[in-house]
Amino acid sequence: MSAAFDELGNQLKLGKKLGEGGEGAVFDAMHNGENVAAKIYSQALPPERQAKLRAMAQVGDTYLKQIAAWPISVLLTNRPGPVAGFTMPKFSGYEPVHQLYGVASRRQTFPKVDFSFLVGTARNIAAAFDAIHAHGHAIGDVNENNIIVSHQGTVKLLDCDSFHVNTSTASFPCTVGVPHYTPPELQGLGSFHGVTRTANHDNFGLAVLIFQLLFMARHPFSGVPKIAGDLPLERAIREFRFAYGADRLARLNDMPPRALGLDYLPPAMGDLFWRAFTEAGAKYGRPKAKEWVAALDSLLQSLRSCSTEPRHKYPGQLNSCVWCERDKLGTPYFTPASATGPSINFQAMGANISALWSQIQALSALPPLPVFTPQPFNVTGRPAPASVSKGLAKTRLTYVAICFFAFLMSLAVPKLWPLWLVVGSVAIHGVKLPTPIEFITRKSVVDSTKRAYEQALSIYENLRTDRRLSDKAREVGQIKAQLDGLPQVLAQELKQLQASLVARQLHDFLDRHFIRAARIAGVGEQRKQTLVSFGIESAADVTESAIAAIPGFGAGLTANLLAWRRRIEQRFVPVAGTSPTPQDISAVNSKVASMRTRLEQQLKDGAIKLQEIRNDIVARQNSARSALETTSHALAQAEADLAVMQVR
DSSP states (O other): OOEEEETTOOEEEEEEEEEEOSSEEEEEEEETTEEEEEEEESSOOOHHHHHHHHHHHHHOOHHHHHHBOOOOEEEESSSSOOEEEEEEEOOOSEEETHHHHSHHHHHHHOTTOOHHHHHHHHHHHHHHHHHHHHTTOBOOSOOTTSEEEETTOOEEEOOGGGSBEEOSSOEEOOOOOOGGGSOGGGTTOSOOTTOOOOHHHHHHHHHHHHHHHHTTTOOTTOSEEOSSSOOOHHHHHHTTOOSSSTTTTTTTEEOOTTOOOGGGSOHHHHHHHHHHHSHHHHHHOOOOHHHHHHHHHHHHHHOEEOSSOTTOEEOTTSSSOHHHHHHHTTOOOSOOSOSSOOOOOHHHHHHHHHHHHHHHHHHHSOOOOOOOOOOOOOOOOOOOOHHHHHHHHHHHHHHHHHHHHHHHHHHHSGGGHHHHHHHHHHHHHHSOOOOOHHHHHHHHHHHHHHHHHHHHHHHHHHTTOOHHHHHHHHHHHHHHHHHHTHHHHHHHHHHHHHHTHHHHHHHHHHHTSBGGGOOBTTBOHHHHHHHHHTTOOBGGGOOHHHHHTSTTOOHHHHHHHHHHHHHHHHTOOOOTTOOOOHHHHHHHHHHHHHHHHHHHHHHHHHHHHHHHHHHHHHHHHHHHHHHHHHHHHHHHHHHHHHHTTOOO
16 A cells, blocks of 8 residues: 545555554655654454544644644545544654663663663653543553653653543543553453443553563562462452562562562652552552652652762662662662773772871871879878877887886896897787777778779770770771772773673673563463563573572473573674673773772771770770879878878
8 A cells, every 4th residue: 555545635655664563554654744654454444443533633632642643634545435544643763661661671772771761751651641631531551562762751652542532422442451551450351342441440550660660670460479379460460469568468479589679769659559559549549640740750859879870860768779789689770871981090099098098007006005103192191080099199108118117127237138128029019009990990991992093003004905996907907908909800800701701792692682572382471571570581581590480480481481592592603802892891890999989988987987996995094094093092092091090
């Protein structure tokens, strides 16, 4: 077919065929001086379909034609004759939305986008749904193939001739649908004929699309069932077995391993998903498209930029970058920012670290602790009580009398003076020394104060060493050694990259073959969706262990998938003499740069900790010295107080 006519008789010359499906083909065309797309049906349309297309062309306004492939005018292949097709806006430079939310396909089709792009696209999809609903229509057949996205994040809706369209005089139903995007209340219907599709039905499919964009292609109902036997996706939807809600275990359907949880998003977003995917949404209404627009706008405004990887944008309520954490787990979701990789200036890095390391070395030395020498204290003993003083005076007089008597006897009988000396000495020692309570008390004070002094001295001397400082200094030294070794690490990583080029070529080759487009025995659309929800999108993701982790995939299906991968591998031809791609070098540089950032931060944290330990040691030294000086003075005073009580 080379020509068609509009109802006014204007002829369209059909150009290149743009695509072909089950209903017909789409051609490039010129209509009234405008480049449009023309859909020509391969079979004659029933009267109600013809009436629907005429009605859509009449009610379509400028805005609808901006956001959707809305019919502009109906086409005839014979004049007069029935409606055989229609013209619609032509969109170039767009990709199906699944090429964006699939991690493997995103690396190929949208390699430069970040998380904010995914959020913005989700927001624009919600805005497009809101516009359709505001015009009184419903999309009905929501699915991943009738939404396309540009590299600027703009969104267009396709297959508008299947929409549920309402005019002032008639209602034209949508009689098709994709089970994975069909709400629970419509699951299991043999046909959509006679079913009125509503905005609330659309809002289920909208929530699924938004979920897939924010959760890296995973379907909200594809999880790990806790029931006996298989749990097909349609059944999980029909039974409201949402796999990500807080009550998922009660619904007997848990999250897939290593999947992102709802808690990585703001709580308000989690609440919207819960309303969309549980009984509450079916009974009382799911979040409307405009609610999603507001929530996604809020999420966009809250995003924070990662200090390590510029392309990482993450929700502002998180304490750290969730995408860096995923990179460490070996599941990178976004391509590094620089096509050539960040340049690592080790010379500049060394200059930056030099001053910090000098500070660390100074902090690592234990503060000096002088030898403690008691100061000579000028203390005066406290006078003894009057009663004790009288007893001491009498004792002293007795001593004087004995000595005087011995002296007189020595004068009287000089030859016996040694005898008198002995007698006097015995007499003095025979005098009973008074031991008043005051003496005992003062002696006890001396003893206890001396023990306190010795304890304080021991504590003081023990501060000459401190394991905390030496241990932390050793730990920080190991971090510094790792930093110094980063040039060697980078060289080794680049060497390994060169050695693994063939393996990398094979991986990239496999990563360009998507399960979605493959014909694999026993793996239909439902199982393909399950595979994607478990992170298996391309042949590169297909391994025996990965398939074994998916419920419902037994030995037969695993063998079919592995055989498909082997068939693709057999077509691989390595390219000799190639060098690492800029993306490969970027990944290595980013990895080492991330290590450098982490080690530098650990070094800074180590310096802070060393300063804290050193400050604590100095404070302990000062406190111990103060206690030692206090007890030393107290001991000198106690000894002086006791000396007052001495009589000889």
